[in-house]
Amino acid sequence: MSLTNIARLFFKPRWSELERHQNDGEALQREVLSNLLAKAKDTEYGRNHLFGATKDYEDFVRNTPINTYEELKGDIDRMRRGESDVLWRGRVKWYAKSSGTTNDKSKFIPVSPEGLQRVHYKGGADVVAIYLRNRPDSRMFDGRGLILGGSHAPNYNLPGSLVGDLSAILIENINPLANLVRVPSKKTALLSDFETKRDRIAREAMSKNVTNISGVPSWMLSVLNRMMEVTGKTHLEEVWPNIEVFFHGGVAFTPYREQYQKLITSPRMQYMETYNASEGFFGIQDDPNDKSMLLMLDYDVFYEFVPMENIELAPEHYNPIPLWAVEKGKNYAMIISTSCGLWRYMLGDTVQFTSTNPYKFIITGRTKSFINAFGEELIVDNAERGLAHACEMTGAVVSEYTAAPVFMGSDAKCRHQWVIEFAKAPDDIDKFATALDKKLQEVNSDYEAKRYKDITLQPLEIIVAREGLFNDWLKHKGKLGGQHKVPRLSNKRDIIDEIIKMNS
Structure with missing residues (x-):
């Protein structure tokens, strides 16, 4: 018997367990929340937010605020310095370094044994x-x-x-x-x-x-x-x-x-x-013929979702909903609570459900990775679909890209500016730009409205990047390799201006 066939016997029992994702999503998630609260009730955070007296999801929402890294970083730093029972039980020895926030170069995410x-x-x-x-x-x-x-x-x-x-x-x-x-x-x-x-x-x-x-x-x-x-x-x-x-x-x-x-x-x-x-x-991705992914519901992760129309409001007005209240086809920002001590934590990613039985989704972008300078609400999913279409129309292959708005100048003209590094450049960059622009209008009605007769938004501009530009920028930022990635869309120009400056 081959090693793969032996391994198959080991993994086979999990196949039937995963079938609960088909119909028991709410029950699985309520079990996860109950277990997380029980394990963390004697931590400092658990005592401060009444985990021991929290009986259900509604209590959890009343007792526990929504957090970003900024709210938790003081406690995380204490944990990094050796304190126990702060956000999670026991001492946490491992910290995953992630891209930073407005005030910090890096975030340090606790990784508990659980x-x-x-x-x-x-x-x-x-x-x-x-x-x-x-x-x-x-x-x-x-x-x-x-x-x-x-x-x-x-x-x-x-x-x-x-x-x-x-x-x-x-x-x-x-x-x-x-x-x-x-x-x-x-x-x-x-x-x-x-x-x-x-x-x-x-x-x-x-x-x-x-x-x-x-x-x-x-x-x-x-x-x-x-x-x-x-x-x-x-x-x-x-x-x-x-x-x-x-x-x-x-x-x-x-x-x-x-x-x-x-x-x-x-x-x-x-x-x-x-x-x-x-x-x-x-x-x-549990089906090779379906680009959606199955949301994993029986790990130590409890999910909540903020409708994207609420995300620019103050956190007390986010009105997050549990998994069992989500709707297909809507954009949501994800909130997670985990056995690493992240409680009602704004992850920063946005998703859209394609199915609710089971719960399957696609990643549509980041809460901070979008362009909405003129009301166009362009998200990463739009960008990826637009680029795929433009490549199909022109035979091009894109290696890396980033985009940002060009704000109104003395000529009263606004536009989106894209820096694109091609593995295979199109024969006609104008044709590529037109195909991209038209597809963006097709998949995003807000973008289409702003592009109407070039009144609000002018046609997009493409700057062709030299080979290796994005790697050079990542290296310059000390982010070459690992899990670092190029920011795709930004509502500000700081990133794209740095990249354009290096494009020589």
């Missing part, structure tokens, strides 16, 4: 379980998995306490048995210099029988391109003939899909999206 096992690792196990269920012919465990991770460092020099990319924390704490079926070596995986790391990964992995790869699409593509340079091959299956799946997450896959399809031409190759972040593991 959160590690019952959120992050449970999500990773379910990805494999669902993939094996959908792919009876899989042989993934008969080879190795390439897992792309970041790096970590000591936390305030406290013994055994680490801060760094979530992926590095996961690799550091992974079951030693998993190291038998993964590459690269732990030492290489945790290197902080990405350019050195990608070269070492390529050289370590090129002779291995790699069947599956996991990571952020942009950084994985950089590693695989280095692999092609080192080996002199054209297609990845020439190096790894048994490659069959890419488990990806962190950024939208649309801008990278065509590049991967050119690099990997094997008809057996599949792509499976996951929604995993420093704050938790939330969704898995």
